[in-house]
Each structure stands twice: as structure tokens, then as C-alpha cells.
Amino acid sequence: EQSICLVVRDADAEAAVAALEAAFDAELRRGDVSRVYAIPESAVVSAVGDQMRHQPGLAGRMFATLGRSGVNVLAIAQGAAETNISAVVRDDEVAHAVRALHEAFPMRRTRAHVAVIGTGTVGRRLLDMLGAQAPALLDGHRLNLRLVGLANSRRMALDADGIAPADALARLGDGDAADLDAFVAWLLESRLERLMVVDATASAEVARRYVELLEHGIGVVTPNKRANTLDLAYYRRLREAAQRREVSYHYETTVMAGLPVMFTLRDLLRSGDRIERIEGIFSGTLAYLFTRLGQGAAFSEAVAEARAKGLTEPDPRDDLRGEDVARKLLILAREIGLAVERADVAVESLVPFHLAEGSVEDFLEGLKETDADWQQRVAAAGAEGARLFYVGLIEDGRLSVGVRAIAAGSPFDALQGTDNVILIRSERYHETPLVVQGPGAGPDVTAAGLLADLVKAAELMP
Amino acid sequence: EQSICLVVRDADAEAAVAALEAAFDAELRRGDVSRVYAIPESAVVSAVGDQMRHQPGLAGRMFATLGRSGVNVLAIAQGAAETNISAVVRDDEVAHAVRALHEAFPMRRTRAHVAVIGTGTVGRRLLDMLGAQAPALLDGHRLNLRLVGLANSRRMALDADGIAPADALARLGDGDAADLDAFVAWLLESRLERLMVVDATASAEVARRYVELLEHGIGVVTPNKRANTLDLAYYRRLREAAQRREVSYHYETTVMAGLPVMFTLRDLLRSGDRIERIEGIFSGTLAYLFTRLGQGAAFSEAVAEARAKGLTEPDPRDDLRGEDVARKLLILAREIGLAVERADVAVESLVPFHLAEGSVEDFLEGLKETDADWQQRVAAAGAEGARLFYVGLIEDGRLSVGVRAIAAGSPFDALQGTDNVILIRSERYHETPLVVQGPGAGPDVTAAGLLADLVKAAELMP
Numbered sequence: 050e051q052s053i054c055l056v057v058r059d060a061d062a063e064a065a066v067a068a069l070e071a072a073f074d075a076e077l078r079r080g081d082v083s084r085v086y087a088i089p090e091s092a093v094v095s096a097v098g099d100q101m102r103h104q105p106g107l108a109g110r111m112f113a114t115l116g117r118s119g120v121n122v123l124a125i126a127q128g129a130a131e132t133n134i135s136a137v138v139r140d141d142e143v144a145h146a147v148r149a150l151h152e153a154f155p156m157r158r159t160r161a162h163v164a165v166i167g168t169g170t171v172g173r174r175l176l177d178m179l180g181a182q183a184p185a186l187l188d189g190h191r192l193n194l195r196l197v198g199l200a201n202s203r204r205m206a207l208d209a210d211g212i213a214p215a216d217a218l219a220r221l222g223d224g225d226a227a228d229l230d231a232f233v234a235w236l237l238e239s240r241l242e243r244l245m246v247v248d249a250t251a252s253a254e255v256a257r258r259y260v261e262l263l264e265h266g267i268g269v270v271t272p273n274k275r276a277n278t279l280d281l282a283y284y285r286r287l288r289e290a291a292q293r294r295e296v297s298y299h300y301e302t303t304v305m306a307g308l309p310v311m312f313t314l315r316d317l318l319r320s321g322d323r324i325e326r327i328e329g330i331f332s333g334t335l336a337y338l339f340t341r342l343g344q345g346a347a348f349s350e351a352v353a354e355a356r357a358k359g360l361t362e363p364d365p366r367d368d369l370r371g372e373d374v375a376r377k378l379l380i381l382a383r384e385i386g387l388a389v390e391r392a393d394v395a396v397e398s399l400v401p402f403h404l405a406e407g408s409v410e411d412f413l414e415g416l417k418e419t420d421a422d423w424q425q426r427v428a429a430a431g432a433e434g435a436r437l438f439y440v441g442l443i444e445d446g447r448l449s450v451g452v453r454a455i456a457a458g459s460p461f462d463a464l465q466g467t468d469n470v471i472l473i474r475s476e477r478y479h480e481t482p483l484v485v486q487g488p489g490a491g492p493d494v495t496a497a498g499l500l501a502d503l504v505k506a507a508e509l510m511p
Numbered sequence: 512e513q514s515i516c517l518v519v520r521d522a523d524a525e526a527a528v529a530a531l532e533a534a535f536d537a538e539l540r541r542g543d544v545s546r547v548y549a550i551p552e553s554a555v556v557s558a559v560g561d562q563m564r565h566q567p568g569l570a571g572r573m574f575a576t577l578g579r580s581g582v583n584v585l586a587i588a589q590g591a592a593e594t595n596i597s598a599v600v601r602d603d604e605v606a607h608a609v610r611a612l613h614e615a616f617p618m619r620r621t622r623a624h625v626a627v628i629g630t631g632t633v634g635r636r637l638l639d640m641l642g643a644q645a646p647a648l649l650d651g652h653r654l655n656l657r658l659v660g661l662a663n664s665r666r667m668a669l670d671a672d673g674i675a676p677a678d679a680l681a682r683l684g685d686g687d688a689a690d691l692d693a694f695v696a697w698l699l700e701s702r703l704e705r706l707m708v709v710d711a712t713a714s715a716e717v718a719r720r721y722v723e724l725l726e727h728g729i730g731v732v733t734p735n736k737r738a739n740t741l742d743l744a745y746y747r748r749l750r751e752a753a754q755r756r757e758v759s760y761h762y763e764t765t766v767m768a769g770l771p772v773m774f775t776l777r778d779l780l781r782s783g784d785r786i787e788r789i790e791g792i793f794s795g796t797l798a799y800l801f802t803r804l805g806q807g808a809a810f811s812e813a814v815a816e817a818r819a820k821g822l823t824e825p826d827p828r829d830d831l832r833g834e835d836v837a838r839k840l841l842i843l844a845r846e847i848g849l850a851v852e853r854a855d856v857a858v859e860s861l862v863p864f865h866l867a868e869g870s871v872e873d874f875l876e877g878l879k880e881t882d883a884d885w886q887q888r889v890a891a892a893g894a895e896g897a898r899l900f901y902v903g904l905i906e907d908g909r910l911s912v913g914v915r916a917i918a919a920g921s922p923f924d925a926l927q928g929t930d931n932v933i934l935i936r937s938e939r940y941h942e943t944p945l946v947v948q949g950p951g952a953g954p955d956v957t958a959a960g961l962l963a964d965l966v967k968a969a970e971l972m973p
Contacts, residue, residue: 109578
């Protein structure tokens with residue numbers, strides 16, 4: 050079975066069909082030729098080179114590139130001279146197809162597209178890094194990472210031809226009013242190859258769009274803990290969509306920012322290890338508080354001090370409730386395969402019940418009532434050669450977040466300032482744990498982690 | 512320009528060519544038809560499905576798969592019924608092409624092939640893990656990792672149809688006499704897609720073959736420190752070949768075994784960070800010695816004890832010379848872009864000059880003369896609140912390996928047993944370093960690291 054395809058001018062198409070139908074009249078009636086038809090408004094896109102037939106993979110690269118770019122190939126022709134491979138595509142897809150092939154062929158570069166949602170400190174640092182690292186990524190990794198969209202809660206800018214990261218905030222200022230539906234719809238319809246969304250917000254609304262994005266072959270890279278801590282059914286849909294569409298969903302920065310935690314766990318699991326216990330300090334703010342507490346500071350004093358240094362949320366109760374640590378623990382637990390919900394995390398809140406409401410000032414004042422209790426707890430731990438830390442713990446399938454007395458001699462001892470630490474014990478790391486420690490928050494290390502996730506995602510997307 | 516291709520039986524080919532030449536006699540003479548020719552011993556391989564023309568990417572996947580598998584596509588035909596895409600290939604490539612397409616299409620699995628060199632403790636553990644993890648990798652990651660070769664210094668076994676990991680050692684026992692040239696030649700000629708060699712030896716002879724393998728599109732995954740510590744010119748050829756051929760060269764396990772070190776550095780660099788200082792303990796044996804020394808053991812005693820526990824090489828001088836640590840430091844330094852040779856590493860050997868030769872027993876006896884000196888050094892450090900460690904350090908472009916007194920309060924304090932630790936300070940991890948700590952040697956964690964590297968390599972290979 051064979052289709053023979055001739056390219057003629059649109060104006061001649063009708064006459065050509067009529068002429069061929071007349072010439073093949075007998076064959077058409079016998080069924081030897083099934084039909085003669087014209088595809089209007091088409092164009093031929095060719096790759097030309099020496100000895101192309103003897104270079105296995107060139108045709109593959111060409112059609113794979115067109116496929117990834119969402120270009121419909123209507124017909125394929127290999128020239129008799131063995132110097133070209135041609136594809137017939139719709140007229141309105143020519144520019145798109147040629148641009149994609151230019152990227153794929155001469156320099157063998159990988160082209161990937163990025164849309165960033167969120168222009169807080171992390172989002173803005175990421176834009177800086179995208180601009181600064183673009184030449185190195187192109188030279189060193191043949192990766193052409195193009196920004197095509199930016200949005201925050203007020204405005205949005207979209208441009209398939211690319212937005213220079215340095216101009217992005219200005220372009221956003223001149224952009225349309227923010228409309229998440231319209232933003233997502235534009236991405237879904239853009240057919241840009243290796244398209245990834247960076248969600249640099251803390252918004253549940255944005256997180257609820259991930260499944261839709263992934264199902265349409267759009268990657269998601271995020272430090273936003275929301276999506277992975279929604280109900281388990283949504284979490285499973287996320288994972289399933291990413292796997293089915295072979296598209297990257299990377300959230301390394303949700304736990305301990307740029308430190309290598311999620312990919313380390315993934316590597317352990319993929320090589321067949323079984324995680325037995327995860328223990329760690331996942332809040333820089335609380336790490337700082339307990340260091341000061343250990344040094345003899347009163348609890349209320351340490352909280353006020355941390356707030357003055359900008360280490361806490363505007364209302365420090367948002368840190369002291371332990372909710373952020375509980376979310377990180379939930380993400381870790383799900384990553385190692387536990388079917389758990391947020392409600393399964395036992396959380397010790399450091400906010401006394403009667404101080405849960407009211408102004409921040411009243412809260413800080415009221416907290417002084419607890420200083421004596423804290424002093425006693427610290428002393429009791431010290432008497433046993435231990436120190437207090439606010440720890441997240443996964444053990445025997447149970448998740449708990451709260452204050453624990455840790456005996457001297459552990460990696461917790463060396464913690465400085467607001468550093469985080471994670472201790473992973475597994476079948477293979479059984480006697481002594483695998484430990485990762487360092488600054489686990491901050492715009493710089495988070496944005497750097499996002500960029501590393503983006504590069505990995507672009508490499509992995511087919 | 513169009514080539515029209517008809518498939519006829521080989522026996523009819525000559526007659527078909529003659530008939531077409533007669534029919535197109537006038538066109539051939541005018542040059543409207545350039546030539547009529549037969550490609551003997553060819554076959555048509557087709558992918559059949561509903562509405563294939565409207566599924567962008569199917570043709571791409573098909574030709575990309577054939578290209579990766581090294582199959583020459585002689586002609587391409589899209590059926591008029593829009594239900595199939597066909598390729599003409601050489602007869603002797605049919606089985607190969609169909610097998611590759613079966614893998615690529617129905618389950619959308621990634622097929623990768625592995626040949627393992629070295630059947631020491633690490634190589635054997637890797638074979639166990641390959642067998643144990645195969646079902647999970649196939650289900651969870653759609654990765655079909657097939658063992659096709661195994662060799663050690665005595666024998667080798669090769670089979671393109673796959674070798675069950677559980678049978679591999681038995682197959683090796685019945686295999687041919689080892690011949691590295693023949694082994695490599697078989698791999699180069701196998702045209703197996705996503706082929707990777709695991710070098711689980713410590714051989715420089717094997718390491719010298721990496722460039723050749725990479726240049727032929729074969730990935731290399733290894734814990735063998737040799738290749739990365741040969742001269743800089745070879746190192747650069749390695750990196751260049753891997754980059755040019757877009758093929759994976761992974762050596763995460765050369766430094767601190769399965770702990771996340773090399774990929775962590777790579778992520779930092781790719782996101783534009785600048786490494787300022789790397790400091791660490793890269794020898795479990797020496798970590799153990801200095802822990803015992805700090806606990807008051809005599810140096811000669813600690814060495815004899817470590818040897819009795821199997822923590823040292825048969826001749827402990829192979830550890831005490833610091834050569835292994837120097838190599839790891841060289842690998843780290845080159846990874847962060849320093850153009851350095853082994854000779855640029857200043858190494859403090861712990862083997863007294865006059866004990867460099869002679870039997871192990873004489874060495875252990877002679878070492879007692881140094882006990883008093885060591886005791887003094889330990890005491891001097893202790894007087895300043897510090898402890899001695901055998902440290903590798905990269906700072907200001909200089910590499911040094913030797914004994915250093917480290918003040919209390921550092922992550923070194925929490926080291927247990929034979930654990931390793933690395934402290935990475937960079938522009939972004941400036942105030943406090945990024946720390947990775949844990950067991951940095953052993954067959955289990957090394958083999959697990961190799962398997963994780965293999966999975967990453969298979970994912971990244973095009």
C-alpha cells in the first residue's frame with residue numbers, strides 16, 4: 050500500500066485532482082486506487098544534507114521534533130537523491146515547524162519553554178538566574194531555556210516568541226489583568242515543546258491546576274507545598290498524570306529548598322532501598338528558636354528576637370503552629386510511599402491554646418507566661434545530656450512533629466543558625482544514617498534549586 | 512522531487528526493474544526519472560493503528576526508535592488509509608527493528624542495555640540488585656534494563672538477547688576467555704540502543720576504553736576512580752566525547768559511594784553557583800583511625816585494629832599514603848572546573864619514609880615508634896578544643912590532603928565509625944555550608960549508587 054503525494058500550487062489543486070481522477074478512472078473504479086484528493090494550504094518542509102539516508106536517526110530526530118512541537122505531518126517524502134527528507138504540513142504550521150527544526154538540527158540544542166507564576170522574592174531571583182545562566186546553559190548543556198510567560202496575582206504576560214528575563218517584570222507591568230484560566234488556556238493551546246510551568250506562589254488555586262497541566266504534557270516545577278499536601282486522591286492523580294504523559298513534575302525545593310533531599314530519596318527507592326526512618330529539622334525559624342533556648346534565652350524573648358530579625362512570618366504563630374513542618378513531613382512520607390493525609394501527622398503546636406487568637410502583640414506578651422515551663426523542659430533535657438529541637442519524624446509509618454530531646458553526639462549538634470538537617474535511615478543506611486544539612490530556606494538557594502529542577506526536567510522530557 | 516517505492520519479491524526484482532526501465536524509457540532519457548533500481552533483501556516494517564496521521568509524534572517515535580537502534584531506513588511510506596506508517600529496512604535488520612519497535616510502542620517502555628565489567632563484591636551486588644529491581648523499574652519507571660554482557664579478568668559472556676542477572680555468574684563461568692578488545696568490539700558492533708557499560712573494576716586498562724565507548728554512543732557508569740584521575744587531556748576527551756555524543760558518563764560513586772555528592776555539585780554549577788571551598792573526610796578507614804586516636808588509642812594500635820576489622824587494604828599503607836583521598840579530591844576539583852593534575856594535590860602521607868618498603872608485619876611493628884608523636888599532636892589539638900581528622904581540602908584553587916585540627920562545633924564532631932562527610936561552601940552556601948554525611952563506602956551502598964546512576968543514564972540518553 051502506497052500513497053503518492055505531489056505538491057502543486059493551491060490554485061492548481063482542483064485541476065490536478067480532476068486530471069488525476071480522469072487518468073486513473075479505471076483504477077479508481079476497480080479499487081486499485083482508493084481516492085485522489087487535495088490537502089489545501091499545505092507546505093513542504095525539508096531537511097537537506099549529504100548522505101542523509103545513511104545517517105540513522107536523522108529522520109527520527111526530524112519527526113520527533115515535529116511531533117513534540119505538535120505539528121501534524123500530513124505526508125512524508127524521502128528524496129531520490131538521498132539528500133533530503135521532506136514533510137508536508139499545514140501552511141499555518143510552517144513557521145512553527147521550521148523554528149522547531151532549526152533548534153533541533155544545526156546546533157543539536159534542546160529547546161524548552163518556561164512560564165513562571167509568582168513574582169515574590171523567589172520568582173524574581175529565578176528570573177535573574179534565568180537571564181544570567183542562559184548563555185552557560187546554551188554553551189555547556191545545549192539547553193535553550195526560553196521564558197514565554199510570567200504572571201502574578203495582578204497581571205500576566207505571555208509571548209511565544211520569548212520574553213527576555215531582564216525585561217520580564219516590565220513586560221508584566223504592561224501586561225493584561227491576571228486571569229489564571231486564560232493563562233492556563235494559552236499554555237495548553239501554545240503547543241510549545243518541553244513547556245514547563247514554575248509555580249513560585251504558595252497558592253492552592255494554582256496548585257489545583259497541576260493535574261490539568263501535566264495531563265496536557267506540560268511539566269511543573271515548584272517550591273509550593275500545596276499540591277503535594279492536598280488530599281491523597283489529588284496527589285495520586287498528580288503522580289499518575291506525570292507518569293502517563295512522561296512529563297516532569299519536580300518539587301525538590303518543597304523540602305529544605307535547594308538541598309538534595311527529594312532526588313536522594315528517589316535514587317534510594319529506585320535502587321530498591323527501603324526507608325526505615327526519617328528524622329530532621331525542617332524549619333529554620335524553629336531551629337533558630339531552639340538554639341537560642343539552649344543558650345539560655347527565654348522562649349518569649351527568642352520568638353520576639355527571631356521576629357525582629359525577619360526570621361518568622363509577620364505573625365510568628367504561623368511558624369509556631371508547626372503546620373509548615375507538618376506539610377514537609379507529609380511530602381516526605383508520600384514520597385517514600387506512605388498513604389497518609391495531613392490529618393495523620395501528629396503535630397505539637399507551640400502556640401498555647403488561649404493565645405491562638407488576638408493580636409501579635411498580645412500573643413508575644415502572653416507568651417511570657419510559658420517561659421518558666423520552657424526553662425524547665427530545657428533544664429530537664431540538659432540534665433540527661435540532651436538538647437531540645439523541633440523535629441519531624443517518620444517511623445513505622447507514623448508521622449509526628451514536635452519538640453524532642455536529642456542526646457549529644459548527633460548531627461543535630463553541629464547545626465548553625467537557621468540550618469536544616471535530615472537523617473535518612475534505610476535498609477542500606479542502617480548503622481549510620483545518610484545526612485544532608487545546610488541552609489534550607491531563602492530566595493537564593495530556593496531559586497537555584499528551581500533552576501536545577503528546570504534543567505533536569507528539560508533533559509528528561511522527551 | 513519524489514521517490515516512488517514498490518515492494519516486490521526478491522525473485523521478481525530484476526524483472527520489475529527491467530519492466531519499469533522499459534516503461535519509463537523516454538522519461539529516463541529526458542532525465543525526468545533519474546533511475547530505477549532495486550534494493551535487494553529488504554523488508555517492510557509497519558506500525559498500524561487508528562488515525563495515525565492525526566497523532567503527531569507517532570511517526571517521530573517510530574523513526575527515533577529505529578534511528579537509536581542503528582537501523583537504516585531505506586524508504587518511508589505512509590499508507591493511504593492513514594492507518595499505518597511503514598519503513599523499508601534491510602532483511603537482516605528486521606528482527607532487530609521489530610524488537611525495538613515492540614519496546615517503544617505498546618507499553619511505551621524505555622529499553623536500555625547494560626554490560627558489567629568486574630565481578631568483585633560491588634559487581635556481584637549490582638547483579639543482585641538488577642535482578643531484584645527489574646520488575647519495579649519496569650512497572651514504576653517503564654524502564655526495561657537488560658543485562659547483555661558480563662566480564663571479569665578471566666572470562667566474559669555476551670548475549671544480545673539478554674542474560675538473566677540470576678544466571679549471569681553461571682553464564683560467565685561457561686563463557687569465553689576474557690578479551691577486553693573483543694568485549695568492546697562486540698559492544699561497538701551490537702548497535703543495542705541505550706547501551707551502557709558499568710565498570711566495577713579498579714582497572715586503568717578498562718578506564719582507558721571509556722573515550723572509545725563514549726565516542727560510539729555507549730554510556731559509562733562507574734565507581735572506578737582511574738579514568739577521572741588520568742591526565743587532564745584524557746579527562747577532557749572524556750567530557751567532550753560524552754557531551755558531543757549526548758551520552759551519559761556517570762561516576763557519582765567515585766566519591767563517597769552512594770551519597771549525593773557529584774550530582775549535587777553539578778546542580779549547583781548548572782544553576783550558576785560558584786564553589787568557594789570543599790572540605791571533607793573522604794576515607795572511612797582514616798576516619799575510623801582518627802576517631803580511635805581521639806579516644807586515646809595509640810596510632811599503631813588503631814592501625815592494627817582497623818586492619819583486623821577488615822577496614823584497611825591488606826597492606827594498610829595503601830590507605831595511609833592518602834592516595835585514595837587525593838584521587839577523590841582530584842575528581843571533585845575537576846568537577847568544579849579546576850584544571851588540575853594529580854601532581855597538584857599536596858598529600859601528607861601517614862607512612863614514615865623509612866617504613867615505605869618491607870613486610871606488613873615489619874611496618875606495623877615500626878609504626879610503634881611514631882605513637883609518641885601522634886599522642887603529642889592529639890594532645891596539642893585537644894588543648895585548643897580541636898580534634899585531628901584526615902581531611903581533603905580545596906580552597907583558592909589549591910588541593911591538599913592531610914591531617915588537620917578541626918575546632919569543636921563543626922559537622923565533623925558527629926561523625927560515627929567510618930562515615931564520610933563533605934562540606935561545600937559556595938557563593939550561595941556561604942554563611943553555613945551544604946553538608947552531606949554518611950557511610951561513604953561498602954558494596955551495598957556503592958552498588959545502589961551504580962543502579963541509581965544507570966537509571967538516570969537510561970532516562971537521559973536520547
